[in-house]
Amino acid sequence: MSQEYFISATIQCDTALHIGIGSGHDAADSPIRRAADGTIHIPGRAVTGSLRTLATRLAPRLGMMPCDALLTSDEIDDRTETRKVKSESSDGGLPCGCPVCVLFGDVNPVDNVWERENGAVVESKASALWVYDATLLPPDKNANGQNPSGPATYVRDGVGIDRRTRTAAANVKFDYELVPANTQFALRLRLALDEADETAVILLTAALNEWQAGRGQLGGNVARGLGRFRLLNMTCGQTTIQTADDLYHYLLADDQVTQAQPLPGWPNQQLQAARAIRVDRSEEGRERSVLGLYCCVNFKLRFTDLFLANDPVTALLSDFDHAPLVEFMTFAGAGPAIISGSSLRGVMRSRAEKIARTLATAHWHQADNPKHAFDNYVMRCPACDVVNSQDGSPLASCDSRLNIPTTKEAPEEVFCLSCHLFGSQRRGSRLWVQDAPLDDQKLDTSDWQAQDFLAIDRFTGGGLHGAKFDAAPLVKARFKASLTLHDPLPWELGWLALLLRDLADGQVSLGFGSAKGYGRVQATHFNWEIGFITPADLKCKEGVCFPDSVKANAVPSGLYDLATAVSAEGNWLPTDWQTVAQTWVDAFKNKVHSYETHAKLERMQADSFFTEDGRFAKQFGPARAEVNNG
Ligand SMILES: [Zn+2]
Ligand SMILES: [Zn+2]
Secondary structure (H helix, E strand, O other): OOEEEEEEEEEEEOOOEEEOOOOOHHHOOOOEEEOOOOOEEEOHHHHHHHHHHHHHHHHHHHOOOOOHHHOOHHHHHHHHHOOEEEEOOOOOOOOOOOHHHHHHOOOOOOOOEEEOOOOOEEOOOOOOEEEOOEEEOOHHHOOOOOOOOOOOOEEEEEEEEOOOOOOEEEEEEEEEEEEOOOOEEEEEEEEEEOOOOHHHHHHHHHHHHHHHOOOEEOOOOHHHOOOEEEEEEEEEEEEEOOOHHHHHHHHHOOOHHHHOEEOOOOOHHHHHHHHHOOOOOOHHHOOOOOOOOEEEEEEEEEEOOEEOOOOHHHHHHHOOOEOOOEOOEOOOOEOOEEEOHHHHHHHHHHHHHHHHHHHHHHHHHOOOOHHHHHHHHHHHOOOOOOOOOOOOOOOOOHHHHEOOOOOOOOOHHHOOHHHHHHOOOOOOOOEEEOOEEEOOOOOOHHHEOOEEEEEEOOOOOOEEEEEEEEEOOEEOOEEEEEEEEEOOOHHHHHHHHHHHHHHHOOOEEOOOOHHHOOOEEEEEEEEEEEEEOOHHHHEEOOEEOOOHHHHHHOEEEOOEEEEEEEOOOOOOOOHHHHHHHHHHHHHHHHHHHHOOOOOOEOOOOOOOOEOOOOOEOHHHOOOHHHHHOO
16 A cells, blocks of 8 residues: 655754855755756755755664664675575675665665565665755745845855964865855655555654754754754645545646645654654664764853954945954844854864863973973874864874875774864864854944054054054854764763863953954853763763763653753853763873874874974973973
């Protein structure tokens, strides 16, 4: 009996979404396309790709067999040997036949056929799921009425900051076009199954529910704060063709969707069925990217005085050379300001690297022989400078020193600790930093303070010709920031904890003009969200990530249980987490002290801090440790 389901929903962008321009490298990971007539849409295959990835990572948590896509070729060979081959007309192995492959088409589309233990025949089938292009909903059709009257897209400017000089790194500047947060698209899916298949329906519903719970992602820029979305208004209709009469009416209909009856209880009934069959992640699960623990830290960033971020587009339109990064521009005035996820991430990375290098320096400086201190440090520097691709220069990036061809995947463990946590050009990151919008503040002219700046000629001390610029810093702005770390390890949490402590202590400044006293920021109002599918997720091979006590207030969220812990006023850590946080920090210190450059990485040639005779580089002045030693 064939069954057909029609699912419709609204895609709501929680963050801005990157648009490909249809040429050059930046189009490759972009989920949005612009048609010749200028309209924008999300191609169905971009949605399908994201949904398939999610279903693949999720299925093993529902006790379903892992897809071949998660296995190594050796593991696939082992699996093939245990299967009862029914017919084999070609090389190329057997079709996978897992529930994901039933929904989306088999990962191994070969003619060969095998038989399950229950006698069911498995042959490669085309996709049962069809996803239509998601079209832009006009602002007046938005359910939440939030779509702004501003332009549908805008251009954002990204700059890489050199770690040593704290200036814009050469050649690391890029523009990208975005649709703003809160934009909505209409999504339609059609699932056509040859025979009733409850497993496939439960898996698809569970995946869509993850999106409904706000955990959707599109495109490759999610770690930098782009491409997160949620589904609203999900509905599902079903047609069942049992008789010739059914078929006749079905084929006669103008729009087959009108033949569908609302599916009873969907999606809650199917979601409950999915939650009831959740299982612990297997030992190999982490390596296979099967879904597991995540933790999300929300906090507020309070600027104690003025905040200045550079955005040339806004600057151009508003006649200011410097202005806060503005999410929407209208010609009448600036809309709400945001700190982009990528700039927040850059600042956090830079601070995190400093923490790691300081710990390593302090540790290796203890070495008896100064020459050994240098060798040790260069061999064991835990954090490269990711934007420095000049091989041989101080802190040259892992990417530039990697002995693995760019065509091959580089595993996480070959990278330095910084690339491991924050990612590199070669490898994405499990740490996502979201765009930080203004915290319920409406900007008015009194929040802006126009100031003149004059660039000073380094030689004469006089004003540099033509180098006068205006600045429009924001006064005492407050932003809402959010970080998510997927599949954390205790040492990664330890590093994050030290970083958050520095932010809470006001040790980090943000935005341009920190030399002029701008951008001093303090993080406050911390609250933590911990998502787990089963309580076993709270631990990992390397130790405890979160105490069992977090289970107490967990509430269901899609397939996950979501626990929250609010930090007390003036504290970044929830009060009863002191003990576990100490174990994270100890794990991080051990990780830094025992870190050694992987054999696949060329050793660093030089460092910006240690010199070859074991002294600290002169331009930095004597290090505090030396001064203290007299
Ligand atoms: Zn499969
Ligand atoms: Zn690195």
